[in-house]
Amino acid sequence: DKVIETHRTGYHFQPPKHWINDPNGPMYFNGLYHLFYQYNPKGSVWGNIVWAHSVSKDLINWEALEPAIEASKPFDIKGCWSGSATILPGNKPFIQYTGIDKDERQLQDFAVPKNLSDPYLREWVKPDQGNPFIDPDPSVNASAFRDPTTAWFVNGEWHTVVGSKKDMLGIAYLYTSKDFKKWVKAKEPLHSVQGTGMWECPDFYPVSQTGDRGLDTSAVDKSVKHVFKVSLDLTRFEYYTIGVYDTDKEKYIPDEGSVDSWAGIRYDYGNFYASKSFFDYKKHRRILWGWANESDGKTRDVNKGWAGIQLIPRKVWLDPNGKQLLQWPVEELETLRSARPVTLSSKVLKQGQNIEVEGITAAQADVEVSFSFQSLDKAEPFDPKWADLPAQDVCHEKGSTVPGGVGPFGLLTLASEKLEELTPVMFRVFKKGDNHVVLFCSDATSSTLTKDDEKSSNLTRDEMMYKPSFAGYVDVDLSKTKKIALRSLIDHSVVESFAEGGKTVISSRVYPTLAVGPKAHLFLFNNGTEEVTVDKLTAWDMAKPVMNVPLEKAS
Numbered sequence: 073d074k075v076i077e078t079h080r081t082g083y084h085f086q087p088p089k090h091w092i093n094d095p096n097g098p099m100y101f102n103g104l105y106h107l108f109y110q111y112n113p114k115g116s117v118w119g120n121i122v123w124a125h126s127v128s129k130d131l132i133n134w135e136a137l138e139p140a141i142e143a144s145k146p147f148d149i150k151g152c153w154s155g156s157a158t159i160l161p162g163n164k165p166f167i168q169y170t171g172i173d174k175d176e177r178q179l180q181d182f183a184v185p186k187n188l189s190d191p192y193l194r195e196w197v198k199p200d201q202g203n204p205f206i207d208p209d210p211s212v213n214a215s216a217f218r219d220p221t222t223a224w225f226v227n228g229e230w231h232t233v234v235g236s237k238k239d240m241l242g243i244a245y246l247y248t249s250k251d252f253k254k255w256v257k258a259k260e261p262l263h264s265v266q267g268t269g270m271w272e273c274p275d276f277y278p279v280s281q282t283g284d285r286g287l288d289t290s291a292v293d294k295s296v297k298h299v300f301k302v303s304l305d306l307t308r309f310e311y312y313t314i315g316v317y318d319t320d321k322e323k324y325i326p327d328e329g330s331v332d333s334w335a336g337i338r339y340d341y342g343n344f345y346a347s348k349s350f351f352d353y354k355k356h357r358r359i360l361w362g363w364a365n366e367s368d369g370k371t372r373d374v375n376k377g378w379a380g381i382q383l384i385p386r387k388v389w390l391d392p393n394g395k396q397l398l399q400w401p402v403e404e405l406e407t408l409r410s411a412r413p414v415t416l417s418s419k420v421l422k423q424g425q426n427i428e429v430e431g432i433t434a435a436q437a438d439v440e441v442s443f444s445f446q447s448l449d450k451a452e453p454f455d456p457k458w459a460d461l462p463a464q465d466v467c468h469e470k471g472s473t474v475p476g477g478v479g480p481f482g483l484l485t486l487a488s489e490k491l492e493e494l495t496p497v498m499f500r501v502f503k504k505g506d507n508h509v510v511l512f513c514s515d516a517t518s519s520t521l522t523k524d525d526e527k528s529s530n531l532t533r534d535e536m537m538y539k540p541s542f543a544g545y546v547d548v549d550l551s552k553t554k555k556i557a558l559r560s561l562i563d564h565s566v567v568e569s570f571a572e573g574g575k576t577v578i579s580s581r582v583y584p585t586l587a588v589g590p591k592a593h594l595f596l597f598n599n600g601t602e603e604v605t606v607d608k609l610t611a612w613d614m615a616k617p618v619m620n621v622p623l624e625k626a627s
């Protein structure tokens with residue numbers, strides 16, 4: 073079990089080795105945060121899936137326990153797939169997950185703690201009585217029926233949703249129960265959309281219309297809005313809508329303008345999948361966890377002995393504009409910041425200028441920066457042909473080295489000294505009619521000198537490194553402020569970037585060969601004709617937390 077450390081992260085969630093995917097059943101219970109996740113105990117590719125289990129007091133330092141749920145029963149003998157936790161009345165945690173039976177049918181199973189007085193909830197049991205709690209009826213596609221959500225209580229009944237499809241129709245089947253034992257399928261799904269294919273890992277929760285406090289999943293009344301999210305198996309990205317939960321009709325209805333399907337809004341325009349949120353009773357916030365897969369070829373994943381990370385948990389709440397969510401790394405992350413950050417202020421960046429941010433560990437840092445400029449007059453016109461293309465295509469055409477008007481400007485992260493390797497995180501402003509659009513990019517195109525072995529004739533997609541020009545638009549009116557803010561969490565092979573207080577977020581996985589460890593650099597840059605001022609930059613080295621040390625050793 074050799075593990076190559078080069079691109080392992082310093083402060084992101086990772087076990088010591090092997091493959092991980094979806095975060096499962098996150099919850100806060102009796103003073104501890106629990107994170108379960110899909111894990112292959114035997115290697116660094118997907119397979120042999122169990123629910124690995126870690127606990128934390130602060131969402132940043134993690135101790136590893138034995139896997140909580142492993143294949144052992146007829147109802148999960150071929151795998152224990154994703155699911156959620158619900159805290160039932162009487163303070164009783166309850167896990168709902170998808171078990172795969174011998175015929176590869178997907179069943180909804182449950183597990184409960186063996187001993188509620190164990191503060192770590194180390195052992196979980198899967199009672200024979202009551203399992204599975206949902207068996208797909210003949211009208212359901214049993215090979216596409218998975219990932220039950222955290223249950224919520226309304227109209228005197230518990231409710232849960234299971235993701236599915238019928239041909240290309242994405243479906244969120246709704247099930248209800250009076251006693252959390254016997255579950256009945258509702259006549260109609262909670263929601264379904266034609267043309268989207270399989271809905272993996274659905275998530276459904278209320279958000280407050282005033283302020284950033286999170287709500288319990290059952291806090292359903294007229295004053296709240298609802299968020300519905302799915303992970304699209306076909307495209308491997310997620311989208312969400314904001315809407316209304318009609319509890320009489322048991323239907324979710326997205327708001328007008330909240331687009332369901334490909335063109336919808338995303339939590340993250342980069343590498344972020346199978347996310348799940350939970351209500352944190354301790355701090356009254358809703359927290360979102362997402363998984364970032366490797367972007368490298370499978371053979372290299374196998375050779376390095378590990379694959380997959382969980383991104384930093386984010387607080388999530390409704391933007392005051394009511395049209396989207398805002399996301400921000402949990403405040404506990406700041407405990408890892410060095411005591412003496414590097415700061416810069418009122419630095420002017422002329423076209424073509426790069427300024428190195430010196431004195432930090434650029435491979436493991438947290439950077440906050442605010443930019444301003446005088447005028448939008450020089451903004452380039454927005455090509456009408458881009459209107460129907462993903463932002464990613466625009467970023468691919470207009471990279472950091474393509475001079476512009478207002479932008480591109482931003483950070484060059486994980487850069488080698490002479491910029492042979494770099495992952496620019498940048499803004500570019502376009503004129504569109506009387507308005508402006510703000511493109512935000514995290515461009516992995518030049519992130520590494522590693523070349524795929526093109527001589528190998530049968531190089532499949534899986535074997536190639538993926539270096540996309542990830543991008544999204546930022547819904548902000550710059551004509552008033554002429555200011556924009558950026559925060560990037562840089563951690564060896566991941567760059568997680570938050571534009572304008574968390575309006576648009578992009579995570580990239582990258583594998584530099586030169587910009588590694590102490591040889592990584594960070595620059596500010598501007599390649600637009602309009603001068604840009606760095607009003608303020610603060611860059612912190614990030615300490616290494618306790619990361620999945622086995623519990624006995626850690627305490």
Ligand code: DQQ
Binds near residue numbers: 110170219346
């Ligand atoms: N991963 C799990 C499934 C889920 C998928 C299997 C999403 O339950 O649909 O590992 O990444």
